[in-house]
Amino acid sequence: MTADQPILMFDSGIGGLTVLREARVLMPDRRFVYVADDAAFPYGAWEEPALKAHILSLFGDLVQRFDPALSVIACNTASTLVINALRQAFPGHPFVGTVPAIKPAAERTRSGLVSVLATPGTVRRQYTRDLIGTWAQKCHVRLVGSDRLAGLAETYMRDGFVDEAAVRDEIAPCFVEMDGARTDIVVLACTHYPFLVNRMRKPAPWPVDWIDPAEAIARRALSLLGASQGEAAGRASDKPDLAMFTSGKAGFAERRLMQGFGLTVA
Numbered sequence: 001m002t003a004d005q006p007i008l009m010f011d012s013g014i015g016g017l018t019v020l021r022e023a024r025v026l027m028p029d030r031r032f033v034y035v036a037d038d039a040a041f042p043y044g045a046w047e048e049p050a051l052k053a054h055i056l057s058l059f060g061d062l063v064q065r066f067d068p069a070l071s072v073i074a075c076n077t078a079s080t081l082v083i084n085a086l087r088q089a090f091p092g093h094p095f096v097g098t099v100p101a102i103k104p105a106a107e108r109t110r111s112g113l114v115s116v117l118a119t120p121g122t123v124r125r126q127y128t129r130d131l132i133g134t135w136a137q138k139c140h141v142r143l144v145g146s147d148r149l150a151g152l153a154e155t156y157m158r159d160g161f162v163d164e165a166a167v168r169d170e171i172a173p174c175f176v177e178m179d180g181a182r183t184d185i186v187v188l189a190c191t192h193y194p195f196l197v198n199r200m201r202k203p204a205p206w207p208v209d210w211i212d213p214a215e216a217i218a219r220r221a222l223s224l225l226g227a228s229q230g231e232a233a234g235r236a237s238d239k240p241d242l243a244m245f246t247s248g249k250a251g252f253a254e255r256r257l258m259q260g261f262g263l264t265v266a
Contacts, residue, residue: 005069006031006241007221008062012041013154015192016074017261019098022218023072024262027225032241033066034263039247042150043077044121055082056089058246063090070094072221076189077119080127094224100128100189101213106136108209111181113140115174118189120145128189140178146170146190153192156199158253167196168203175205185209240264 007023009016013036020034037058043051055078059071071093073079073086079097086095100122105114114136122128123145132141149170156162176183186208188194194212201210243263245254250265258265 004031005067006033006239007225008032008066008068008071009034009074010037010059010062010071010078011035011073011075011191012037012043012078013150013192014157014257015150015153015190015195016072017157018191018194018212018214019072019074019217020261022214023221026218026222030225031239032263033068034241034243034258034261035062035246036243037246038249039245041154042119043075044119044147044150048081048121051078052082052085056085059086059090063093068093070096070221070224072096072098072217074098074191074217076100076191077121080122080125096217096221096224098191098213098217100131101187101211101216102128102131102141103135104216105185105187105211106139108211109139109185111184112138113142113176113178113181113183114185114187115142115144115176115183116187116189117144117146117149117171117174117193118187119150120147122189140176142174142176142183144171144173149196150190150192153195157195157257162196162199164199164203167199171200171204175208182206183208185211187211188213242266 007030009020009032040054073083076098079099083095083097100116123143152162152166174186188210197210241263243258244266255265
């Protein structure tokens, strides 16, 4: 692992930019390569064995092409499905996964009512249920799978508008009243969702704490790099930060979005 090697950020679309934003704050001198697997978006439409094989094959090419210092799987759906297989397939290469922030939610809740807003794939995973069983046994946890929010976030970030009624309908099941208590925490278990959080607050029936895991993921990446490599004095490489779309079809809106995050589309 050298200071010249980039950090690779991987997501099904633009959601991982929320993690990139936090990682840049903690590691301003590192080079980043952002990979949006838009050719396969949305992951929820895939059968699990096929999606697992697809991601493993894709990473074979990515690791060889970019030789990253570490890879961040900035996607709950991908992480809960394939992170262990990636570590087995690429021994010695560090991977940082993204899993629902159930532990901090259970520690922070006062009402004991927590909702996890995720993609249907993340909701279905035994991994997610194991997190609840380990960390949130004393809480009532509602799992809410949304088919539409990731796509709504993609539209919002590209085009600057979103169907607020659709957002309201998708988050409505998160709000639970039980025995005089109300949901007080919603875990954003998809990296796309923080882009919509201000649009979620407006139609919410009462205020809640929306937990965004992006900073925690970035801190984990820094801890694996070590402070000396994560915070090197001066930029280690004069190469630009790159964005790669697996479809190879980045249009004007996508290029403009990536440019706004300091990325050059490869």
